[in-house]
Amino acid sequence: MPESVLSLGDKAGLPPGSVVHVGEPVHEPARIDVLSYDASTFTVGGEDALNDLQTILQLPKTVWIKIQGIHDVGVVERVGHGCGLHPLVMEDIANTLQRPKKEDYGDYLFIALKLLEFDREKQRVEDRQVSIILGEGFVISFVEGANDPFAHLLERIRTAAGRIQRMGAEFLAYCLIDSVVDGYFSLTEELEDFIEALEEEVLLNPHPATVRRLYDLKLMTMAARRAVWPLRQMLGGLAGGDSVRFTDRTIPYLRDVHDHVVQALEALEELKENLTIMFELYHSSIGNRLNEVMKVLTLVATVFIPLTFLTGLYGMNFRHMPGLEWKWGYPLILSVMFTLATGMIILYRRKKWL
Amino acid sequence: MPESVLSLGDKAGLPPGSVVHVGEPVHEPARIDVLSYDASTFTVGGEDALNDLQTILQLPKTVWIKIQGIHDVGVVERVGHGCGLHPLVMEDIANTLQRPKKEDYGDYLFIALKLLEFDREKQRVEDRQVSIILGEGFVISFVEGANDPFAHLLERIRTAAGRIQRMGAEFLAYCLIDSVVDGYFSLTEELEDFIEALEEEVLLNPHPATVRRLYDLKLMTMAARRAVWPLRQMLGGLAGGDSVRFTDRTIPYLRDVHDHVVQALEALEELKENLTIMFELYHSSIGNRLNEVMKVLTLVATVFIPLTFLTGLYGMNFRHMPGLEWKWGYPLILSVMFTLATGMIILYRRKKWL
């Protein structure tokens, strides 16, 4: 059985429930922390703690099994079997293309989320898979990639004796979700800055590369929206008391994070509108340039073409042409030309073509 | 803990329930009025009254705690703790980016609204956060900024003995909402005037700055719509008896204000349609100008190019060219040219190109 495939199409032939890492292969080992705490005590263990999982879960404490890196299918399976997870849940955890969803398996609640970050160097939005499992007195979190988004939470549990210590596993699960959702605001702000920076380019120096960049931004905004959108319903449901895992103590906080999701979605909608307007401005800007260029062409051509005709007229070699012999013929024709040109320019100005 | 942050992204690292002023920093002190009244009596106190909050709330009167300015987090917390508000409510009050919503906390109903005003100088729509808390016999209102939108209500309670005195806290809450919603009509009318003023510019003198202004108007209209939209459902719910805080005596008034919200939304929709039409007119106008310019170019070029060819023909230096020596050669060629030019102009006129 392959340990890592690149896309869901490649996985087509495997039987359902196969735990395979779907996504780009990663070579660093997964980092595992097993925390157990209550309002006054705090213990932390590493990978070895997985061996005593049954004992730890029995403790009257909040247990947080925190796994950073999901490419190591062995770890996913070990934790999964230790906590009695359904094979399909393990499959979903390992699949980084999994879309956000929640599923209630009775004993535990499975939540899949997307962590979104704007990579300034590559100028694109990176998404990472976050899976949260909330059971009776324990939370398991799986995060794709090496960068730990929950470090500050771990720190807060270790150091301060606040709400997070007192309010148990469901509040911890809420804090994890809240961390992920807070990241969406940073993302939209970065995208807004990027768009603002493009506006000057659009108005003053529009070229096809600008369009390409606008489209990339649009695709990113839409991808972000797709990643955030399912949370609206999911958190709406949890805030409405869908799952017994979240009690009345935590539900106001879920309503709050649901609110944030709606606000992030609105910010993304606004970004999309702004981009649409940027496209329109681009086209106006380009159209305006063409118009200006055409006006210059028309001005020069329509002024000089009749004059050139006149010069041609008096350049003809007919023997009998009145005026050629006149002393004032040349100055006369020059002043006729000057009058003609001036008249046309005045006419054009009046018609606002210039 | 920072007292004031600029955006929700900056707030990302803080624990939930932190009461932080999100928005632009303000330096004037908040103004606090504590009113208590019934059909016949009326008392008003300042900031000091916050110390006796428990006593005042026990009185068999309607109490209105009116706070102007929400950047002073201390005041928000003091009032919040005095009246037993949930930490998340206090957080929402201090957050000026909070979107409109209502939340029922059992003991009290929390309503967040946006006050919208068109700033003629800056030519943009300013929104201010209004939070209303309706409890048993009391109303608390928080308004962002220095300008008081509820001054006329305070005056009416002080002076006249009308419905507002007799009908208690829920009617007061309705009056506050109604004040905010009435402001939306003034806004849409100002925007309409602005659009009408642009129409002439679009038709007679279209240039890219016009497009920029139209887009700013569109963004403003959409922002206003986003601020008003959630009220539709919120007030629909309250008018339908969602909350025990509003009784049958006030519900017809809520239906009325719900109606006004729907009407304001329709006015904003109409503005958006008008703007779409303005864009189309702009493009028609620009396209029409290009067409006119091209027609002139074509007319001048196609009439004179053949004539210039003729002059070139008779400007050639061939020794043996019939006609050059003729006495009537020159007049003849002139009349040929004249006929040709006239013929082409007649042709173009007939084809409606001119």
Added chain:
Amino acid sequence: MPESVLSLGDKAGLPPGSVVHVGEPVHEPARIDVLSYDASTFTVGGEDALNDLQTILQLPKTVWIKIQGIHDVGVVERVGHGCGLHPLVMEDIANTLQRPKKEDYGDYLFIALKLLEFDREKQRVEDRQVSIILGEGFVISFVEGANDPFAHLLERIRTAAGRIQRMGAEFLAYCLIDSVVDGYFSLTEELEDFIEALEEEVLLNPHPATVRRLYDLKLMTMAARRAVWPLRQMLGGLAGGDSVRFTDRTIPYLRDVHDHVVQALEALEELKENLTIMFELYHSSIGNRLNEVMKVLTLVATVFIPLTFLTGLYGMNFRHMPGLEWKWGYPLILSVMFTLATGMIILYRRKKWL
């Protein structure tokens, strides 16, 4: 208290429930008819009958209080107080900007509608406010403006002894609604005629004024749609038995009028589609003209520019130029030019550019 204000924004400062005429000021007196009838008898009174309102409403007859003109706030208030209407209902009756709605106040049902007429002279759609109140055994109707849309109903009640006499107040209310809805078909037909008349202009002689007119039509169609749209749900509800005021005897008729509203909405949708197509035809038509003009320019320019070059060539003053001295030089160059021109025209024809 002002008796007449022009817009809802101007009304912003007034306390809710203020009966103020919102709309353009009118100077003719309101016309009041008080009818009472049953299957066999028929009585009619004027304004004086308002004094005996209590007595008249007690009669075992159907009473129709018919008011033409709602700017006279005194009349609205007098009838309202006489029949025990809620202050908000009176406010809505006087407000000509009120959107269509129905509201059930228990004792009576309040229905607000828009009467739509196409004013051929001003070339725009005029809307007038119609308010209908259906109570136990009585109907009150208020119509904005001087023109009476219900004259034929009054006539029918007076003269014929048909369904309308036998079936009581609810059938009368239905007849009033049906009258208003019938007017929508006349309107859509007038708009269709108008659009058809514009089609020829669009295809044969498109100019920016055409676009302006199309946009006016589009705005009118959308305004009409907005006025008709709320009736769909309103009548759907009444036909579904929402209100106890309408019994099974009248409900099939309401279903019928609901059907008509749906049909009118479809006709308006179709108008909108037709207008969209007209815009597209306009743009095709304009683009086609530009193309034709450009083709002529290209044809003339590309045929004559090479020829003119040739004439220039033989107009140079080099001493040693072969051909200038030849006897057949001139005819030769002429035939070369002719061949060149013919060849290019044939080439263009083949490429279908001409």
Added chain:
Amino acid sequence: MPESVLSLGDKAGLPPGSVVHVGEPVHEPARIDVLSYDASTFTVGGEDALNDLQTILQLPKTVWIKIQGIHDVGVVERVGHGCGLHPLVMEDIANTLQRPKKEDYGDYLFIALKLLEFDREKQRVEDRQVSIILGEGFVISFVEGANDPFAHLLERIRTAAGRIQRMGAEFLAYCLIDSVVDGYFSLTEELEDFIEALEEEVLLNPHPATVRRLYDLKLMTMAARRAVWPLRQMLGGLAGGDSVRFTDRTIPYLRDVHDHVVQALEALEELKENLTIMFELYHSSIGNRLNEVMKVLTLVATVFIPLTFLTGLYGMNFRHMPGLEWKWGYPLILSVMFTLATGMIILYRRKKWL
């Protein structure tokens, strides 16, 4: 009372429930067949059978009253009164502008449908009104126009002893609906053929008449969609057991015809998409032609304008011009011109402008 009016606007003044033929006047008499049959027997009568309607309906047989042509209001009223139809049903039968709907009057179910046919000669879609009434043991069908769409059904009942004979009135009603729906597929196929035929014209020889024809097709497609759309919900309801008139024996067949309606709607959607693409192709095609024409103009103009300038240069009459006297001046300038022209053409080719 007028017997025939052309549009619903003309009918505005009439009292509701007036049975008036709305539609284009027709002059052929209506054809009436009264069939009664069971699994083994079959009788058919003409117009006279209407006199014994009561007797026939009492028979323990399936009765099909089949009326071809609905302009004869007398027949509609006679059948309607004989079978106890509501006046509004009779009005709807006579109104050919009636949109598709079903209405359950308890004793019978009224279904209005549109028969759609593509008239190749007039190149437009004709719709005809079909009304079906399904009661206890009887079906009444009214079809607009002279052409009988149900002839094959009559034939099948007369000749074969199959499901249709055994399964009673509800199955007959289903067969009528199925006949009408089957016609929608023939229509979409004709429209598809028509569109395919236009595609070549669009790509090779686009002109404004093409646009006109595309728009006509779009209007037809949308009209067809409007006629079919209401059947989706109507048949969905009947297949879901909305009406007691259809029992479990027939419901699988109704699900099947509902399925066909959905499929026909999808085919119409696809047609609309195809048409949108045709418009886009038209515009691409036109734009491409303009581009090609402009390229030719630019090529000819930019190559010859500098050359003509050179000829003009050496056509000047300055006394002291170097080169004019040289023996090789003329050949030299010719080769300069040739090099210049070749260079420009190569440059243009490289920039892919040619």
Added chain:
Amino acid sequence: MPESVLSLGDKAGLPPGSVVHVGEPVHEPARIDVLSYDASTFTVGGEDALNDLQTILQLPKTVWIKIQGIHDVGVVERVGHGCGLHPLVMEDIANTLQRPKKEDYGDYLFIALKLLEFDREKQRVEDRQVSIILGEGFVISFVEGANDPFAHLLERIRTAAGRIQRMGAEFLAYCLIDSVVDGYFSLTEELEDFIEALEEEVLLNPHPATVRRLYDLKLMTMAARRAVWPLRQMLGGLAGGDSVRFTDRTIPYLRDVHDHVVQALEALEELKENLTIMFELYHSSIGNRLNEVMKVLTLVATVFIPLTFLTGLYGMNFRHMPGLEWKWGYPLILSVMFTLATGMIILYRRKKWL
């Protein structure tokens, strides 16, 4: 009765329930396999097994009747009658234009799906009809065409003793659906590759054939979406416990495949967005080219036209023209021309027209 018709329009005249092969005629015989297996045993029979169908279905095993090729109406009818299928189900199986749906007939569940494959040679998406019938202990599958998409399933049942052997008929049905859905991911990936390959062509070498290809891709994407869309609701329903045929053991797997369908739909949406962007890029690209060409024309024309006028001026044959006799006249005029040309080019550069 015809055995094979090409379109639903052709089938219009046939009575409902006629089992006719709708689709392109095929000439290979259908292939029939009858499998029966449980966790430990496995038997397979060919077409002959159809004769013992009753016996086989009674066995306490899972029976899979696997038919490859549905054009052979005789086989469909034989299997249908043997298993007691409704005539309409048999009709739907034989109709390859059947849209995806599920229907519960009590004794069995009928599911129609589309198998989608991208044919690289013909560059189009082929769809094949798959019908699945799930009854008590048996599954019947019908696949259109010769290519067997379920071969790997048959192999897995034959060789491995896994979930598929143990979990009975409903799991087998799920596996069949899952196979079909997995194919959608391969399809979207192929389409994505195709679009990516077109992007370079759009940006560097856009021509009308590119548009044609983009439109073909759009039509294919939309057709695929139409084929997948109904599965969303269908599988959502089954995963929600709509049918008694699927029990809690299989429902998590159905939720998983429902998830995959949603993901495939999102991928198709994304493809559509990408295509829209490609069209826009195409138009930008074309517009940009026109602009560049026009700029070159304008540059050349506006620089040389004034110069040519000057040469014409000094080519006139007036006797008295100052300068012609000067020694430095010619160099002077040359340097005037040079200055003029340089000045104009500098001006154009500054205005960013070049």
